[in-house]
Every structure is written in C-alpha cells, then in structure tokens.
Amino acid sequence: MGLLTALEGGYGDAADALRIDGYAMSRERLLTAATAVADRIAGAPALAVLARPTAETVTAVVGGLLAGVPVVPLPPDSGPTEREHILRDSGAALLAVRPGDELPAGGVGAGIEVLPVELTARAERSQGSGGAGGAYPEPAPERTAFVLYTSGTTGAPKGALIPRSAVAADLDALAEAWQWTAEDTLVHGLPLFHVHGLVLGVLGALRTGSKLVHTGRPTPGAYAAARGSLYFGVPTVWGRVAADESAARALGGARLLVSGSAPLPVPVFERLAALTGQAPIERYGMTETLITVSTRADGERRPGSVGLPLEGVRTRLVGEDGSPVPHDGETVGELQLAGPTLFAGYLNRPDASAEAWTEDGWFRTGDVAVIDPDGFHRIVGRASVDLIKSGGYRIGAGEVEAALRDHPAVADAAVVGAPDEDLGQAVVAFVIADGAVTGDRLISFVAERLSVHKRPRRVVLVEELPRNAMGKVLKKQLLERL
Structure with missing residues (x-):
C-alpha cells in the first residue's frame, strides 16, 4: 500500500x-x-x-x-x-x-x-x-x-x-x-x-x-x-x-x-x-513529531487537555535534573517523545539534530506538561519563553529580533509572546531605537523581511532592556510590564 x-x-x-x-x-x-x-x-x-x-x-x-x-x-x-x-x-x-x-x-x-x-x-x-x-x-x-x-x-x-x-x-x-x-x-x-x-x-x-x-x-x-x-x-x-x-x-x-x-x-x-452540541477535540504535535497526542472521538473531551498518546507513541516527563516526573496531574516536567511519527533530523544541522534527542533516544519537545493519573496530557507552556504560538503559528523570537536589529535606527530588541484572546499569543517587541523611528514603521520593516504573521503586533520603544548579570534579557520582566 x-x-x-x-x-x-x-x-x-x-x-x-x-x-x-x-x-x-x-x-x-x-x-x-x-x-x-x-x-x-x-x-x-x-x-x-x-x-x-x-x-x-x-x-x-x-x-x-x-x-x-x-x-x-x-x-x-x-x-x-x-x-x-x-x-x-x-x-x-x-x-x-x-x-x-x-x-x-x-x-x-x-x-x-x-x-x-x-x-x-x-x-x-x-x-x-x-x-x-x-x-x-x-x-x-x-x-x-x-x-x-x-x-x-x-x-x-x-x-x-x-x-x-x-x-x-x-x-x-x-x-x-x-x-x-x-x-x-x-x-x-x-x-x-x-x-x-x-x-x-x-x-x-x-x-x-x-x-x-x-x-x-x-x-x-x-x-x-x-x-x-x-x-x-x-x-x-x-x-x-x-x-x-x-x-x-x-x-x-x-x-x-x-x-x-x-x-x-x-x-x-x-x-x-x-x-x-459537541465538545471539540484537542490534539498536540510539532513539526518535528507530527501529531503525537490526541483526544479520541469516542473518549472523554476534557477542557485544557490534549488527551492520550496515539498508537505507537510513547511519552514521558522529566525534571530539570533528568529524573522522572510523576503522573499526578500537578507536577510539571519536560515532555519527551518516542515513536514512528518523529522526523529524521534537521537538514544540514547535525549539531541541532544531536541536541534534539536524549542519550537514550527520546525527542526533547521543549514543551512542559503535566500528565493526569489516567494518562491525559495537558501542555502548560514552553521550557523557554522564546517560542511564540500566535494564531496557530510557531514563531521564533530570535528570528524577529534579528530582523528588527537589521533596521539602522535599532540598537537592540527583545521579542515576547503576550497573552491574546484571539491569537493565543501576540508578538510584542521591546525596542531600543533612535527616536525618529516609529513602532508602525518597525512593524512594516519586519513584515517586509519575514512572513507577515511573524511581524510584531505591537512595538514598545524603551530606553533599556532588563538584564541579568550575564547580560541576558529578562523577558519575564518584560511580560510583567504588559
């Protein structure tokens, strides 16, 4: 066949x-x-x-x-x-x-x-x-x-x-x-x-x-x-x-x-x-894994849950130290996957491909989840704040930041996903820039270089970005400002 x-x-x-x-x-x-x-x-x-x-x-x-x-x-x-x-x-x-x-x-x-x-x-x-x-x-x-x-x-x-x-x-x-x-x-x-x-x-x-x-x-x-x-x-x-x-x-x-x-x-x-007259079904997947977890047509449709692993798919939760996380419906862990639906690696990127799998052959999704005692999965967020889900699209903050920094008036930029009732998350950019440039102009600038859906929905012009001692931007503080 x-x-x-x-x-x-x-x-x-x-x-x-x-x-x-x-x-x-x-x-x-x-x-x-x-x-x-x-x-x-x-x-x-x-x-x-x-x-x-x-x-x-x-x-x-x-x-x-x-x-x-x-x-x-x-x-x-x-x-x-x-x-x-x-x-x-x-x-x-x-x-x-x-x-x-x-x-x-x-x-x-x-x-x-x-x-x-x-x-x-x-x-x-x-x-x-x-x-x-x-x-x-x-x-x-x-x-x-x-x-x-x-x-x-x-x-x-x-x-x-x-x-x-x-x-x-x-x-x-x-x-x-x-x-x-x-x-x-x-x-x-x-x-x-x-x-x-x-x-x-x-x-x-x-x-x-x-x-x-x-x-x-x-x-x-x-x-x-x-x-x-x-x-x-x-x-x-x-x-x-x-x-x-x-x-x-x-x-x-x-x-x-x-x-x-x-x-x-x-x-x-x-x-x-x-x-x-019927509750919708939710499912979970990624480009690299295709769809791996879903509610069943003849099963319970639980709000906020993506259901159970598909046939042939195995899932596990691990803590930051790599130890197993209990399936108690409360404890959060990184979701890892194994099964026949996974990709074969990244083209021309052996380094990224190697980083995507654990030593014992499980794919690191980068998503954090909880699993109920009955096996139902709930995705609760990203291990990183830098992958934004907006209107069904997955948008890398770093790619948008790089496009903003290409503008001659921009000194630096940090992009976050702000909660949005319609889109799930809206792309918001905090930008240090010459006062002559406007937020609307920067939005158009990004839309001309990347896919339109990756453009910031809002630009906040700031004088500085909050950073830790190592110089990393503290994006959680930016989200708190919103």
Missing part, C-alpha cells in the same frame, strides 16, 4: 472529491495532473512549492510525493531573507507556482527554475497498474517526504526532514483515534505550508479516502457553508467561529471538531460545545 492510498482506487471518485478554494477536481484528475508534475521533476534534489491555498499547490505536492522528490513548502508571505534561506538551505532546484501568479517580491533567486503547474496537463508516462502514479514505484518508506522549516528560538529556520513512513504512521494513528473514514468530508481553511493544513488536512484525505473542502480562508461563514463532518481549526479560528452564533450552530451536524497548534481557551471550548 502506498502513501496516498485513495489515489490507488477503491474509494469512489466524485467530480468534487477535492474542492480547494472553490475549485473542484476528482482524484483521477488530480493524479493525472500530479503525474505530469512528477514527469517534469523526477530526479530533482528537492521541489519547493509556493504553498498558496490552491489546487495547483496540492497538485505540485502530490507530484513530488509520486516522484519521490522531497517537497519544500514555501510560505507565500515569506520575506526575501527567509525565502532565500529556505531555497538555498533545502537545495531546491525548482519552485512550483500557479500559472499567472505573481512571484514573491524580490524574486526567487538565481539557480531556481520556476515550474508552472497546469491542472489540465497530461502525463507523459503511462498510468498503468502499479499504484498511485502508475509509472512511479512507491518510494522507500525511509525516503524524505517533506522538508518543513520550523522556527527555533534563535537563528534562521531549520529544515525538519519528515520521512514518508512518519507521515503514513501518523495519518493511520489519527484515522484510528478520530474514526476518520472515507465517509467523512473534511473541511478546513488552514495554511498549506504547515503540518496541520498540509499533512493532516490534505494528505489525510488522500490516505483515508474522505472528501476534502479547503475553504481558502478559515472564516466562520465558509466553515458553516461547507457542511462537513470533520473540521480542523486552530484556536484563533475556533474563537471566531464561537463568536458567530449562526455559523457555530451550522456546525451542529458535524461529527468532529478538531483544534490544535496551540491551547484552546476553555471559554471557547465551552461556547463551541454549547452552540454545536
């Missing part, structure tokens, strides 16, 4: 099996167009995809997977510095785009061939028997499916190498936990350059055989109109749905509402449950 099981037949194939921002296509049509992409990229070191929420993005990603070429999703709002780093670091020779789309400001750099994706293209090779793609044998499970770039607490984004076997194991475990089948219609409007929107939200449908409706933008009205059975969203999306009573009530016919990427506020959980 291949990775994209639903493309191998046996699930039926409606003309609207996939609907991406209003564009409908059958799985057969997707397979034909994706095989044409595979014909053009076979043997390439990597395929970057300008990951806008379009059918062309889905086609390009599937084409890369058919050909066994690692896929590198490129955020469409990435600034030139971030984009250049991802393309150079990944080794991508091609950038797949929708024909007629404007390329990102600043271009894509030398040595990158732009590949327009035609939805009506025909494959050059035969699509005879042999699985999805026909002409292409299923790549080995250990082959890299994706290089997903994730922001750390310092420096440029790192490319996490995601094996095909990890994707398959994760989707199968989620299908079991959520009772996800070909009878479902999955609805979401999440970005297609993250695990949540792309791996779960596209490949999940192409493995389980469910229909897919991507709404383009995750608005309450679009979610309500889709009439799905299974919905994905981040807390920001669910907060907006809960605030729109008519949209929320329209989701009453759904089988499952899934929230992830950040903790779902309890008031949003309770309002969704009241308006839709």
Whole structure:
C-alpha cells in the first residue's frame, strides 16, 4: 500500500472529491495532473512549492510525493531573507507556482527554475497498474517526504526532514483515534505550508479516502457553508467561529471538531460545545513529531487537555535534573517523545539534530506538561519563553529580533509572546531605537523581511532592556510590564 492510498482506487471518485478554494477536481484528475508534475521533476534534489491555498499547490505536492522528490513548502508571505534561506538551505532546484501568479517580491533567486503547474496537463508516462502514479514505484518508506522549516528560538529556520513512513504512521494513528473514514468530508481553511493544513488536512484525505473542502480562508461563514463532518481549526479560528452564533450552530451536524497548534481557551471550548452540541477535540504535535497526542472521538473531551498518546507513541516527563516526573496531574516536567511519527533530523544541522534527542533516544519537545493519573496530557507552556504560538503559528523570537536589529535606527530588541484572546499569543517587541523611528514603521520593516504573521503586533520603544548579570534579557520582566 502506498502513501496516498485513495489515489490507488477503491474509494469512489466524485467530480468534487477535492474542492480547494472553490475549485473542484476528482482524484483521477488530480493524479493525472500530479503525474505530469512528477514527469517534469523526477530526479530533482528537492521541489519547493509556493504553498498558496490552491489546487495547483496540492497538485505540485502530490507530484513530488509520486516522484519521490522531497517537497519544500514555501510560505507565500515569506520575506526575501527567509525565502532565500529556505531555497538555498533545502537545495531546491525548482519552485512550483500557479500559472499567472505573481512571484514573491524580490524574486526567487538565481539557480531556481520556476515550474508552472497546469491542472489540465497530461502525463507523459503511462498510468498503468502499479499504484498511485502508475509509472512511479512507491518510494522507500525511509525516503524524505517533506522538508518543513520550523522556527527555533534563535537563528534562521531549520529544515525538519519528515520521512514518508512518519507521515503514513501518523495519518493511520489519527484515522484510528478520530474514526476518520472515507465517509467523512473534511473541511478546513488552514495554511498549506504547515503540518496541520498540509499533512493532516490534505494528505489525510488522500490516505483515508474522505472528501476534502479547503475553504481558502478559515472564516466562520465558509466553515458553516461547507457542511462537513470533520473540521480542523486552530484556536484563533475556533474563537471566531464561537463568536458567530449562526455559523457555530451550522456546525451542529458535524461529527468532529478538531483544534490544535496551540491551547484552546476553555471559554471557547465551552461556547463551541454549547452552540454545536459537541465538545471539540484537542490534539498536540510539532513539526518535528507530527501529531503525537490526541483526544479520541469516542473518549472523554476534557477542557485544557490534549488527551492520550496515539498508537505507537510513547511519552514521558522529566525534571530539570533528568529524573522522572510523576503522573499526578500537578507536577510539571519536560515532555519527551518516542515513536514512528518523529522526523529524521534537521537538514544540514547535525549539531541541532544531536541536541534534539536524549542519550537514550527520546525527542526533547521543549514543551512542559503535566500528565493526569489516567494518562491525559495537558501542555502548560514552553521550557523557554522564546517560542511564540500566535494564531496557530510557531514563531521564533530570535528570528524577529534579528530582523528588527537589521533596521539602522535599532540598537537592540527583545521579542515576547503576550497573552491574546484571539491569537493565543501576540508578538510584542521591546525596542531600543533612535527616536525618529516609529513602532508602525518597525512593524512594516519586519513584515517586509519575514512572513507577515511573524511581524510584531505591537512595538514598545524603551530606553533599556532588563538584564541579568550575564547580560541576558529578562523577558519575564518584560511580560510583567504588559
């Protein structure tokens, strides 16, 4: 069985099996167009995809997977510095785009061939028997499916190498936990350059055989109109749905509402449950691990909890001294993971890869959690204050600080995540700068260089930053000021 099981037949194939921002296509049509992409990229070191929420993005990603070429999703709002780093670091020779789309400001750099994706293209090779793609044998499970770039607490984004076997194991475990089948219609409007929107939200449908409706933008009205059975969203999306009573009530016919990427506020959980007639499910994961812990479709849905480890996943809590932490629902420890869904390491970063695992082979998540006596997990924060979760995105404070310091008027900067009812956390920058520059100008400056969602929502101009004896900025004091 291949990775994209639903493309191998046996699930039926409606003309609207996939609907991406209003564009409908059958799985057969997707397979034909994706095989044409595979014909053009076979043997390439990597395929970057300008990951806008379009059918062309889905086609390009599937084409890369058919050909066994690692896929590198490129955020469409990435600034030139971030984009250049991802393309150079990944080794991508091609950038797949929708024909007629404007390329990102600043271009894509030398040595990158732009590949327009035609939805009506025909494959050059035969699509005879042999699985999805026909002409292409299923790549080995250990082959890299994706290089997903994730922001750390310092420096440029790192490319996490995601094996095909990890994707398959994760989707199968989620299908079991959520009772996800070909009878479902999955609805979401999440970005297609993250695990949540792309791996779960596209490949999940192409493995389980469910229909897919991507709404383009995750608005309450679009979610309500889709009439799905299974919905994905981040807390920001669910907060907006809960605030729109008519949209929320329209989701009453759904089988499952899934929230992830950040903790779902309890008031949003309770309002969704009241308006839709069912409590949402929460799950936990990272780029490096995919989804590892989740509430079950047929289990208890406990506010503030992400539930139990998925099949094959093991978890443990350790204290700062490395000793085991009891599962008493109160004692906090660093969450560490082991299992088949984990990444294979960071591209070109053996130092970071080595630091990511303990000596006995457990992945260090950097998140702190508590585990109840019955095994339910609650994520309570970061071991560091430097990884910000805003609107479902994970944002490295160090990357934003570095962009601010590039401004000629800025002497220094410190970035924190301030509590925000809508976003979960809002990016706030404390900046020492020449009085001639304004906060709004600095926000625009960052947005021009990094992904727009990484820009500060607020800039506080200060004369100095609080530091300890070693010169480290005391970010907890900055948060207290807010």
